[in-house]
Amino acid sequence: MxxxxxxxxxxxxxxxxxxxxxxxxxxxxAMAELVSMAGGKDKELWDKLTLGYTEPYGHPALRQRIAALYPGLSAEHILCFAGAQEGIFCALTTLIEPQDHVVVITPCYQSLFEVPRAKGADITQIALREENAWRIDLDAVKSALRPTTKCVIVNFPHNPTGQIITEEELKGLIDLCAARGIWLFCDEVYRLLGQTDSAPHAPPAASLYDKALSLGVMSKAFGMAGLRVGWIACKNKDIIHKMKLMKDYVSICNSAPSEILSMIALDHKxxxxxxxxxxxxxxxxxxxxxxxxxxxxxxxxxxxxxxxxxxxxxxxxxxxxxxxxxxxxxxxxxxxxxxxxxxxxxxxxxxxxxxxxxxxxxxxxxxxxxxx
Ligand SMILES: Cc1ncc(COP(=O)(O)O)c(C=O)c1O
CATH class of the missing domain: 3.90.1150.10 (Aspartate Aminotransferase, domain 1)
Structure with a gap:
């Protein structure tokens, strides 16, 4: 790589x-500040925590709290990872095969195209343009699609431009994907941060489309990157299971203290x-x-x-x-x-x-x- x-x-x-x-x-x-927020049940979980392996999909109560961020989804639609980065790795190595074509919006966090490239996929990068206020160009995405396109990969709110996708644009993107059975990988790690009244953020893609994977994490909006807790939300339980099979080869399961700390943070979101x-x-x-x-x-x-x-x-x-x-x-x-x-x-x-x-x-x- x-x-x-x-x-x-x-x-x-x-x-x-x-x-x-x-x-x-x-x-x-500070961890002490977070722990001091813990209510009765979470405090008990924290105090009685033992440092054994944790559940491979993530603590059921953690998955439940994460699912609450995705209208229409429940705990079974969530797979936890060691940070968002492991989610990118497991999702894209699971989804992408060598003969596939992949469309990625750039500039972007490198693993979003490097992992599909390492799998042997043919990559089309669509560069955001400053003249277009760094907004997604759906016509450019449409023209890039091929019969072999397996997945479209986007990141909004966007690193590094801080631009967003509107609900209308996201629905337009989903229509393009749904008409061709294409997966949509939506890196939404900056969701819940920096929203202004004049520019409302789109809902999470996983709530709108069965073949959308929404990537989330404790690192960005919550400021808790050291927990290394991320997740993917997706209505398709088969792909959740397949990504878990990949996770078995990397972290296996999340850190036990990090799971409880994430639960405390989500309870006080x-x-x-x-x-x-x-x-x-x-x-x-x-x-x-x-x-x-x-x-x-x-x-x-x-x-x-x-x-x-x-x-x-x-x-x-x-x-x-x-x-x-x-x-x-x-x-x-x-x-x-x-x-x-x-x-x-x-x-x-x-x-x-x-x-x-x-x-x-x-x-x-x-x-x-x-x-x-
Ligand atoms: C767009 C994007 N996706 C994923 C990640 C990885 O997040 P994490 O460090 O929580 O694994 C980052 C980190 O900077 C990012 O900017």
Missing amino acids: NVFKLEEYLTKHEFTAKYLLCCSDAQSF ETILARNNKIVAQNLKLLDIFLGDHAHLFEWVRPQGGCVGFVKYKGKDGVDAFCARLIEKQNVLLMPASVYDFPGNYFRIGFGRVNMPACLEQLHAFLEAEHV
Whole structure:
């Protein structure tokens, strides 16, 4: 398999850079704070927890709580994974065979096309375009479909642009897939975060289409990436079972403490999501001001979901040189588009964390020092 450029970039910088300004997850919680939220039953589960193997599909009570996020689905339609990444791996290795054709929207999280490619599939990448406000182009998807197309792969709210798919667009995409019996893999890891009144997010794909797989996770909106708890929701129980057979070759089952902690978080989702969405909304306002003040250098299509955005850099030196200098001189981490193999002078900026204003101050200081 090819090197996962984004993960390799983060491996190099994420734990050494002081100011992380490209994170894709919301503010995390201290474990003690989360445990203190636990009500009677969850507290008992936590206190009496033993560290044996857990159920391969996921704790039944956890699957039940996850299913509550998907109208029309129940626990049997949920398979838990070690993070979203394992879900991508198990789903796409299960679904895709060498003779298949796959359509993927790019730029994207690399495993979304790398796993089908490693299985030998023929991949058509459809690039989102800034001129189209990074929105999905259903005509382009339609023209890419072939009789051998097995799966269409999308990610909304989108990493790295923060753009969304509307309910109407999602239904249009589902119509294209349903008419041809094509699977729809919908990476929805940024759902429940960054929604604005003016741009409501679509419902989860798995609630709308029997052959849709909705990928979810505790990492992003809940800010609990260290739990490594993700899942796939799908109405098709046969594919849930087949993915479980693949999971038997990777993690086998989830971490026991993480399952209970996830249950506690899901029981308090209103409180947790309200806190994180407030941070995102406040940070977005600061970014509006910052990008407006530096319009000669930066420009973006304002994100409508999640906690990342894709900023165009107008400096003559190019975005890779800019990001490299910024980390070296000011200890601030951005993520250039080259990490996504995407052409153009763009970088990903993250605004899910409470220290974003401090990171922005450092970026400002760097620009002052460079006199730009
Ligand atoms: C679009 C997308 N999908 C999947 C993942 C993987 O999520 P996790 O780290 O929870 O496995 C990420 C992580 O950044 C992501 O951005």
